[in-house]
Amino acid sequence: MLIKKKPDILSSEITDSRLYFGRRRFMREAATLALAASLPTRLLADKPGWLNNITPSDFSTGEQPNSYSDITTYNNYYEFGTGKDQPQHEAKDFNPWPWTLKISGEAEKTGTYNLEDILAGRAMEERIYRLRCVEAWSMVIPWVGFPLGELLKEFLPTSRAKFVEFVTLNDPSRMPGQKARVLEWPYREGLRIDEAMHPLTILATGLYGEALPNQNGAPLRLVIPWKYGFKSIKAITEIRFRETAPNNSWRKSAPGEYGFYANVNPEVDHPRWSQARERRIGAGIFTPKQDTLMFNGYADQVASLYAGMDLRRNF
């Protein structure tokens, strides 16, 4: 008897999305050429040089990415309002440039650097990752960025650097949401150093091949695809190497509900709602929620980081 293997549904989608990206890239380049003569300065502002050479990555998922509109109009970014439709409006006038990044703590090289200097000439990759929000919805997002570990190593962390802490810009005049004390500002996040050095962990500076929109965390944000979205801190101004575990904003606000690790885990529910399933944004109104995967589907790459740990306690 001949048993035919069911064709992998995703493979066609991979081709589709590749073609789509290829076409997008071609159109963009054609448009760039056409515009280059007339609007050089505007283009420079819209598309920084480091986004001109983006290579695909094997870490990308073959799933169909969400539309640019979904990704840029449905945002949890309390610095620009607690409604998910607010950041797109409230962050419109935010100008991230010039931006400085402070490196501090347990490293040989510390100091304050111009972000443009850090990014100039750096190799960028397109990483199409699943993003799973702690609120039980998810998207697929084509980020542009580079491994965080690659940058961290340049500052020569010492043997005491066991954790990394990240801090968002604190400026209520530019981030109106910070005028309300819904969270403790500035927003802080932290990772264990091995999590920070993991090749899946990236710093993103772009989306869909373009500069990262303000509402998505411009100019520089973290993306850790196997953790709930709130770990992926936006608009980073400081990175501190630490010997002790940093606290993170959501954990500070509700320690019983949000942990330090915040690894995506369908078996450990949020105290108030289930984490077993998720609504994929853009999937259509009658599409049922889909099962949430352990470590958001990245278990093969990251489960070993947590070997022997009780994930129910270390949620």
Added chain:
Amino acid sequence: MWLKPVNTLLLRRRLIKPLVFALCCLPFAGLALGAFGMAGFSLGANPVEMLLHSCGKWGLNLLLITLCVTPLAHFSGWRALFAYRRMLGLFAFFYACLHLTIYLVLDQSLLWSAVIEDVLERPYITLGFSAWLMLLPLALTSTKGMIRRLGQRWIQLHRLIYPASILVAWHFYWQVKQDVREPLYYVAALALLLGWRLYRQRVRAREPLIYS
């Protein structure tokens, strides 16, 4: 008055009532247009959440509006307002039922095991469900015949709107992730509306509340 009583009644029946009815339908119309992407309306990136939240919010809004009728009539002396109270309450129930239907059909895709788990294990769902169970008999006994048949017991039964509203506000408060400002505004409004009734009952214990 320049209007004769008959004309006032006609005005109320022919004009104001349909107008209030139409106003109460507006949120539903907006969502329906959004669902079909018509007239520039849209449900955003997460339409199921938008539908669920809007209908829940309008259920609560209309509960509070219904609770405003008595104090408004009291302070303005405009007893005609009572003519609209039943319609407002029924619209609150209509949006609560839409909210429940959207939860069951679109949010949970009629996965009954997940629904039962939610109702039993998620306190905020338990609260919402209890509130809906309280509103159900109120809607069922809102007909003229029922009012007549139940008499004094009808008034007692319909006081269930007080605990039901408290449960809904609590349900809202508990499902919010962090920014509790909005549910707290609702709690404050509800406290005012129910507090006023308590005050009336205490201070004027001898004079029964005519308006219930």
